Amino acid sequence: MMQACMRSQNVHKGIETCLSKIVRHLSIGKTLQYSEDREYRAAAGEARSVKDIFKEEFSPLMKGEIHGVESKIPRETDILIIGGGLVGTAVAYFLKAYSSALGSVTVIERDYTYTRASSMLSAGGIRHQFSVPENVLMSKFTSDFLKNYKQHLSVFEQDPPEVSFHHQGYLFLAPLSSAENLENAVKMQRSLGAKTVLLSKEQLAEKYPWLNLDGIEVGSLGTSGEGWFDPWQLVHSLKAKNLANGVRYCEGEVIEFKMEDVRSADGTRKIIKGVDVDCKDGKHYGCNFSCVINCAGPWAGEIARLAHIGDGEQYGDTSNFIELPVEPRKRYVYTFHCPDGPTLDTPFVIDPSGAYFRREGLGGHYICGASPNDSEEPNIEDLNVDYDFYNEVVWPALANRVPAFNNSKLKAAWAGYYDYNLMDQNLIIGPHPYHTNFLFANGMSGHGVQHALAIGQAIFELIMYGHYKTIDLSRFSFNRFMDDELVIEDAIV
Template sequence: MADNLSSDVIIVGGGVVGSAVAYFLAADPAGPDSITVIERDPTYETASTPRSAGGIRQQFSNPENIEIGLFGHHFVSHVAEYLSVDGDCPDLGFREGGYLFLAGPDGLDILRQNHVEQMKLGCDIALLDLVALEKQFPWLNCDGIAGAAFGRSGEGWIDPNTLMQAFKRKARSLGVVYIAGEVSALEHDRNRVSAVMLADGRRYAAGMVVNAAGANAGKIAALAGVSLPVVPRKRNVFVFDCRVPLEPAVPLLIDPTGVYVRPESGGFICGVSPPADQDPDGDTSDLEVEYHWFEEVVWPALAHRVPAFEAIKLSGAWAGYYDYNTVDQNGIVGAHPELGNLYFANGFSGHGLQQAPAVGRAIAELLVSGGFRTIDLSRFGFARFASGALVLERNIV
C-alpha cells in the first residue's frame, strides 16, 4: 500500500452533499490545496441522491430552512454559472411546478404562520382559501380541506442524479480527487481526527474531515467516538400512470395525510413517510420496495383527494434511504465541539438534495474562514443536542 497519503480536507461521502462541499471548497480562491472525497460506492447504485424525489422548495417554517431553499432555487436556476465545465452546462431538468401544501382545519394556523415567515424572506407563496383553491385546481377534491399554500414560483423539482454528477464533475475539474473506498476507522484523540483509515489498509492523514456520509453518517461518526443521531430510514417511491388528463398540471401536492404526488415523465411519482411507530431504522443494502404502503395508504389518499386517481396503473417503484435525524429532523451542520477538525453535513431527513447547495457553501465557509458568511446556520450545530436548543420544523415531508 502507498505510504504518506494525506489531504488537507477529506470528505467522507461523494453524494450530492459531499460533492457540493467539495465544489464550493475547490472554487474558493482561499480554499485548501488538496481535497479528497472518499465514496464507498462510485457507481452510486444504492446511494440516496439518485433515489430522491428531487424537490426544490421554500415552504418551511424555520427562517434558516427558508433561506436554504431560496438559495437552492437560485443555484439550480443559475447552474450554468456554477457547474459548467468547458462551456458544457448540465441540464437539471428543472420544472418550476410549485409545491401545494393542503391543510385541514387543524393545520391552517400553522400554514398561515409559516407563510408570514416565508413572505418576510421574499418567497413567492400564495395562501389560497377554498374558493381560490377549487378555481385554480378544479380536479381537486377539497373535502376536509380548509386552505392551502402554493409556490407560484421558485419551487419545483429537478433530476437529482444530474445535479449530483454535475457537482462531482465540476469539483474534479477544479482538482478534487475522488477515490473509491470504505472508511473503516478514524484515528482520533480528544481534540482532533488525525487520519482516515480505509478497509483496504490505506491511511490518509487528514487536516480536516467532513462527514457527508448520508444515511451512514451515524456509523462514520461512531468511528470517532461520536454519537450522531442519524440513522437510515427507508422511503418507498411509487410510479403510476393516469389515463385522465389533468389541467392545469399537478404541482408537487402534499395532502394532510402526508401523502405526496408530483408529475414525472408523463406519469406521476408518489409516496408517504411512515408514522414513527412504523418507521424502523434500516440497512441501506435493503432496497426491497414495500408495496403495502401504496396499497393501504398512498393510493386510498390519492384517490380521495384527486378523483381522477381512482383509476391509475402502478408502473414502477423504488426504495431509498433518508439520513434521518432522530432528534429534530433537521440538518446537522458544523464542527464537533471537541473534535474541532471534524465537521458534520448530515441528518437532512429527506431534504439533502435541495439543501446541498447552501450546505456545501456553508461548510466551505466554515473551513476556509472559520464562520458562516452567507446564511447563519449556527442553530444547526451539533451542540444543540446537549443544550436542548432543538430546531423544530413544522413542514417535514
C-alpha cells in the same frame, strides 16, 4: 480548522495530464496521442490552441464519461470529505471553486454507481415552504444557484447537462385545524423573499378542479423557484466541475479513524488524525487530514461512531457523550399511470395525510409516497419495496384527494434511505464541540437534495472564515443537542 488552510502540495492529476499533453502537442505540432484507445490527429502543421486542448480533454467529462476516480488513496489531504453523494459533492465544489487557499480536497466514496445513495433515490423536490427560516433560505439559495447553473458549472465553456428543473411549485393543503399554522408559515416565507401565496378553498377549486377539497380549508403554493429537478445530473455536473478544479475522487470505504494523543495545559486529549480506507484491491490504506467532513448521508451516524463521537471522553469542560443522532430510514417512491390525471401545471402536492404526489414526465405518469408512522418504520436491512404500504396507505389517501386517481395503475417502485435525524429532523452542521476538526453535514431527513448546495456554501464559509456569512446556520450546530435547543421543522414530508 485553521490547519485546513495549508496550501496544497498536490497538483491534480487531470490538470497535470492535460498540461503534459499541451506541452507534447505544442512541441510535436502534428499528432497528439490522446490515450491508448483514442487519437487526435491534427493536420500537418496545424496546432490547437491551449484552450481547445483543454476543451477537448474535458469533453468526455461533460458527456458523462467521468474518468476521474482514482483507486489510490492519498496519504495526506488537507480536507477529507467522506461520501460523494450530493452533499459531499456540493461541499467539495464550494471548497475548491470559491478559494484556492484551502489546500487539497479529497472525496472518498465507496460506491460510484450510487446504488444506495439517497441523493439518487430521492424525489428531487425543492420548496421554499418550511416553518424554519433557515430552511427557507437554504432552498432559496439552491433555486438561485440553479438559475445560474450553467454559469457556475460549465467546464471550459462546455455547458453541463440539464438538471431539468420543473418550476411547478409545491402545493400544501391544510384542514381548518392547521390553517393558521400554514398562514403564519406563508407570512414568514414571504418576509424572506419566497413567492408563496395562500389560496382559499374557492381559489383552490377554481385553479385545481381535479382536487377533492373535502376537509381542506386552505392551501399554499410556491409560485417561483419551487418544483423538482434531477439530482443525478446535478451530482454529475458538480463532479465534472470538481475534477476540473482539482478535487481528488477516490474509491474506498472508510472503516476506521486514527486518533493521536496531544498534550496541552488541560491534560492529554485525543485528536482525530486520519482514516483507514478499505479499497477494492482488498488492502487498507491510511489517509491523514487536517479536517474531515462527514457527508455520509444515512450512514453519517456510523461514521461518527467510528470517529469516537459520543464515546464519553471528557476534555476540560467538554464532554463527548452525545452520539450523532442520524440513522437510515427506509422510504418508498411509487410510480403510477393515470390517463385522466391532472395535467401539465400540476404542482408537487402534499396532502394533510402526509401522502404526496407529483407529475413524472408527461403522458399521465406520477410518482408518490408517504412517510410511515413512527411505530411502523420499515426494516432497513434491504431496499425491498412494501407494496402493501402503497395499497393500504398511499393510494387510498391520494385517490381520495384526486378522484381521477381511482383509475390508475401502479407501474414501478423503489426505496431509498432518509438521512434521518432522530432528535428534530433538521440539518446538523459544523464542527463537533470536542473533535473540532470533524465537521457534520448531516441529518436533513428528507430535504437534503434541495439544501445540499447551501450546505456546501456554509461549510466553505466555516472553514474559510470561521463563521457563516451567507446564511446563519448556527442554530443547526451539534451543540443544540447538548443545550437542549432543538429546532423543530413542521413541514417534514
